[in-house]
Amino acid sequence: MHSRSLDGVSTCAGNLVPENAGDRDLTGEADKVNLAEESLLNKMIRHALVRNRNQVEVLQADPTSPLYSVKTFEELRLKPELLEGVYKMGFNRPSKIQECALPMMLAQPPQNLIAQAQSGTGKTAAFSLAMLSHVNPANKWTQCLCVSPTYELALQIGKVIEQMGKFCPDVKVQYAVRGNRLQRGVQLQDHIAIGTPGTLLDWCTKYKHIDPKKITMFVLDEADVMIATQGHQDQSLRIYRQLTKDCQMLLFSATFEDSVWRFAERVVPDPNIIKLKREEETLDNIKQFYVACKDKEAKFTALCDLYGCLTIAQAMIFCHTRKMASWLVDQLYREGHQVAVLSGQLTVEQRAAVIERFRNGKEKVLVTTNVCSRGIDVEQVSLVVNFDLPVDLEGNADSETYLHRIGRTGRFGRQGFAVNMVDSKHNRKIRKLDTQNLEEMESLST
């Protein structure tokens, strides 16, 4: 497997710093969750598949055709060098989504696919394998296009392809991302091009590095993140319109709101649809408490009273704003407590490093904002403290975030505790949530 060394493009995720990192400072605003950053962070800190006990739902474009699914990678009849790469990555068998998605993606005649499954269920690995298997290395032109919402995410996909294709030296990958300039008029000979919509569009239309008529597989990853970015949807559609009718279309998304669905239907005609529902967080083993406090100082005093309990295993303390998190950390330092801090002012790499240290038990207490209400799995976390209860932009109770936060504790059937610091002036009611009951959850936000 060969990948180019690019002018000004680092393929090492460790070097990636968001462009606006320097502008980030402390604000009293709620820490906003940036979808692309969250996705990147998840990829960086994940070590294995996210477990999911739900069944995959499949909707076939042609319901009369037999539904194939595979339990082993051998059944896919991959090139031996590709199979070797898969095993070398430590994949023993296909994940749930891969069991159905891989035979569809590799089928002849080609089939279109829309697949939805939460992050970490093996989507990237699945389409990477499909692209590597699809290309004919003897044809010295680009055959697969893979569109990704950001530069960093594109490089992450590239890393997976490079690893998986380690024993396929003839297959070449190129990155269509900012900073990677080819000479005008140069025809790309690399078989797979991964990039952001704007650069890929330029390479297909303005610079003619890629002939879109020769593309036979088009992959759109993280469609939900993609359409959240102004302009990306339009650019992706413009690339799509240049492709031929026979081009195989594959679209992946972690979530499926109406807007994602409408977009998917526009770029994927006659799709097979695969869905893997997110596994519900169960709160049965999480005991929830609240402490009434009149102000932040009183909350801090209550926290200090609790501190001995926090450090029995590990604890996460959630604040609403970076400013509050920073104030709390200062107070905790003053009391001589060693804590870790995670907030949106850190770069994604710095956040990943903080999480890694916390995971390894270097710190027992992590103070954070909403930037990390989901994503983090630290098995030893037994206590979550809501120093501020989660609220949405209008100041209403944000039950979804509450659920994600307290879901950080009590993982895998262990006992967990959630302590909520409640301002008496707001006196919000804490009720037990039944995640099976969506109506109840909706009523909570009213």
Ligand SMILES: Nc1ncnc2c1ncn2[C@@H]1O[C@H](COP(=O)(O)OP(=O)(O)OP(=O)(O)O)[C@@H](O)[C@H]1O
């Ligand atoms: N069949 C498999 N067996 C074991 N591990 C796997 C398998 N497929 C993928 N993985 C690993 O599981 C993790 C998640 O996979 P992957 O990144 O493909 O998921 P995803 O659904 O694309 O999530 P995201 O979009 O967040 O990256 C990765 O660490 C990957 O190496």
